[in-house]
Amino acid sequence: xxxxxxxxxxxxxxxxxxxxxxxxxxxxxxxxxxxxxxxxxxxxxxxxxxxxxxxxxxxxxxxxxxxxxxxxxxxxxxxxxxxxxxxxxxxxxxxxxx
Numbered sequence: 001x002x003x004x005x006x007x008x009x010x011x012x013x014x015x016x017x018x019x020x021x022x023x024x025x026x027x028x029x030x031x032x033x034x035x036x037x038x039x040x041x042x043x044x045x046x047x048x049x050x051x052x053x054x055x056x057x058x059x060x061x062x063x064x065x066x067x068x069x070x071x072x073x074x075x076x077x078x079x080x081x082x083x084x085x086x087x088x089x090x091x092x093x094x095x096x097x098x
Contacts, residue, residue, distance in 0.1 A: 017085060021082065027077075028075070028077055
């Protein structure tokens with residue numbers, strides 16, 4: 001396989017992956033769903049949902065912890081989805097890389 005053709009394939013795959021990441025949506029949650037965060041494959045926070053029962057003016061720290069935990073959960077889910085997509089792509093392009 002010549003280098004030029006490989007580079008063209010790599011660029012095409014990169015464009016495809018970027019489009020898929022932009023379209024990817026993952027939701028992380030904490031506190032049994034009291035707080036949820038939706039995140040794109042580019043790790044942009046798209047929405048935050050907080051159940052009113054999680055809001056207690058005398059215990060803001062717990063709510064902060066729940067938001068942080070939901071954010072980390074969403075981020076982990078995005079990372080895993082990206083890893084799977086990248087692995088599948090590279091596996092098809094370079095056998096043995098899974």
